[in-house]
Each structure stands twice: as C-alpha cells, then as structure tokens.
Amino acid sequence: MASPPLLRAACALVPTHGFTRRALALSALSLPQPHEQPLSDTAINALFGEGDDARRTLADAWLENAREEVRGRFQGRAQVPRVNEVLEARLEANEPVLRHLPEAFALLASPTYPLPPLDPRPGLKHAFKVADDACRIAGEATIGTDWYVRRGTLAAIYAAAELHQLTSPTTAYAFLDTLLAASATAKSSLDDVGTFANYIARSWAGIVRSSGVF
Structure with a gap:
C-alpha cells in the first residue's frame, strides 16, 4: 500500500533530515501543490502521532516505500530475478x-x-x-x-x-x-x-x- 502524499514527501526528505518531526513538517512544502508554511507541531501530532510516535510513523512509511521501490524495480522484467x-x-x-x-x-x-x-x-x-x-x-x-x-x-x-x-x-x-x-x-x-x-x-x-x- 502506497503511503499518503505527505508521508511520501517526508520519506523523500529523510536522506537530509532523518526520521524526524522536521522532515514531517517540511513535507507540506514538497507536495505538488505545496503549503506556504511547514506543518505545525499540532498538525503533526494530529496526522502522525504525538512525540516519537510521529517519527515511528515516518520510519514505518519509509520501510514500506523501500519495499515498494524494490517491487517496482523488478516489475515487468522479461527475466525473473x-x-x-x-x-x-x-x-x-x-x-x-x-x-x-x-x-x-x-x-x-x-x-x-x-x-x-x-x-x-x-x-x-x-x-x-x-x-x-x-x-x-x-x-x-x-x-x-x-x-x-x-x-x-x-x-x-x-x-x-x-x-x-x-x-x-x-x-x-x-x-x-x-x-x-x-x-x-x-x-x-x-x-x-x-x-x-x-x-x-x-x-x-x-x-x-x-x-x-x-
């Protein structure tokens, strides 16, 4: 299952910002129609969980996206890997x-x-x-x-x-x-x-x- 747009955008920021609430906050600026401001702490708590729970949500999403990336890499290949x-x-x-x-x-x-x-x-x-x-x-x-x-x-x-x-x-x-x-x-x-x-x-x-x- 693909991650929601905000989580997917946050996953793309992990290489720079790590599995942090900052990455989740900045995800709002990376949407196809970006927000004007990063997500507030209140919004992060409501969307992803309070405290470190939000970071766990991001880590789970990144792991799922990595699996999805690997599946996509081999999809449609004539030769089975x-x-x-x-x-x-x-x-x-x-x-x-x-x-x-x-x-x-x-x-x-x-x-x-x-x-x-x-x-x-x-x-x-x-x-x-x-x-x-x-x-x-x-x-x-x-x-x-x-x-x-x-x-x-x-x-x-x-x-x-x-x-x-x-x-x-x-x-x-x-x-x-x-x-x-x-x-x-x-x-x-x-x-x-x-x-x-x-x-x-x-x-x-x-x-x-x-x-x-x-």
Missing part, C-alpha cells in the same frame, strides 16, 4: 538513508510502555516482509512448512546482512552472498519458529545497540 538480486536491491535501497537507519530501528524497537525494554516484533515483521517479497518476486513456489522455513531462513540472512551494512556498507553485499551460499546450513538451524524469532530478535537488538541510542 533470483532471490539474491532482490535482497541486494533491498540493501541498495537503504544506502541513501544508511546513517539514519540505526536511529529509526531504535525508535521502532522502543516500546510505548516502559516494559519490555526492547520490542523485537518490528524487527521480525520487517525482515519477514523483505523475505516474503524476495520469494514472490523471484517466483518461488513453496507450500506448507517449507513456505515458512524458506522465508524464515531468508529473513534471518537479510537481518544479519542489514546489521552488517550499518557497520560495513562496502562489504554488505559480499556478506549477503556468503550467507545465501551457506543457506542450507542456515535452514537446518532455523527450522522452527522459536529459533528463527530468537535469531532475528538478536540481530534487531544488535542494530539498535549499534545506534548508540540505548
């Missing part, structure tokens, strides 16, 4: 905002309530969506348990590659290829939902801690 091409394209989509991603991930993983201290569910959801997109775009036909195992394996691989990308962008693609080449081993160790969830949660926690926010 391989899974690794799709995952590489998704890593590439991170590049313009790479310096801001740790903070965005930290925002998404920080719960609204005091406990627990870290919510792994956004990481699980994000990685699994990327994996599902890769399988669909590559035309992989799996059913039953294999459907979940394949996506769980790819989600774990992508999460690890994305964490690697934050600390070593130039080697992230080679790291992804190495993990994919060893995916048979990854599959055997991630063949149940609990193991997969724990793996992604650890990867997500690593992303958050690398941001220095917590």
Whole structure:
C-alpha cells in the first residue's frame, strides 16, 4: 500500500533530515501543490502521532516505500530475478538513508510502555516482509512448512546482512552472498519458529545497540 502524499514527501526528505518531526513538517512544502508554511507541531501530532510516535510513523512509511521501490524495480522484467538480486536491491535501497537507519530501528524497537525494554516484533515483521517479497518476486513456489522455513531462513540472512551494512556498507553485499551460499546450513538451524524469532530478535537488538541510542 502506497503511503499518503505527505508521508511520501517526508520519506523523500529523510536522506537530509532523518526520521524526524522536521522532515514531517517540511513535507507540506514538497507536495505538488505545496503549503506556504511547514506543518505545525499540532498538525503533526494530529496526522502522525504525538512525540516519537510521529517519527515511528515516518520510519514505518519509509520501510514500506523501500519495499515498494524494490517491487517496482523488478516489475515487468522479461527475466525473473533470483532471490539474491532482490535482497541486494533491498540493501541498495537503504544506502541513501544508511546513517539514519540505526536511529529509526531504535525508535521502532522502543516500546510505548516502559516494559519490555526492547520490542523485537518490528524487527521480525520487517525482515519477514523483505523475505516474503524476495520469494514472490523471484517466483518461488513453496507450500506448507517449507513456505515458512524458506522465508524464515531468508529473513534471518537479510537481518544479519542489514546489521552488517550499518557497520560495513562496502562489504554488505559480499556478506549477503556468503550467507545465501551457506543457506542450507542456515535452514537446518532455523527450522522452527522459536529459533528463527530468537535469531532475528538478536540481530534487531544488535542494530539498535549499534545506534548508540540505548
């Protein structure tokens, strides 16, 4: 689902302004028929949520737009891409905002309530969506348990590659290829939902801690 115009405009400002309320405020100036003034704090609260909730809304929208961008890149191609091409394209989509991603991930993983201290569910959801997109775009036909195992394996691989990308962008693609080449081993160790969830949660926690926010 495409983001509303204001969120889409704000997403385009993330490379410069990060996942901030400022980016949301300035989005009103970037519409096809721009406003004369940036959005007020009151308007941001009403449209996107109060405080950091507005920033979480922007982070969620950016992740969805990145997935949409990758799907569009491969749409209509005569040759069906391989899974690794799709995952590489998704890593590439991170590049313009790479310096801001740790903070965005930290925002998404920080719960609204005091406990627990870290919510792994956004990481699980994000990685699994990327994996599902890769399988669909590559035309992989799996059913039953294999459907979940394949996506769980790819989600774990992508999460690890994305964490690697934050600390070593130039080697992230080679790291992804190495993990994919060893995916048979990854599959055997991630063949149940609990193991997969724990793996992604650890990867997500690593992303958050690398941001220095917590």
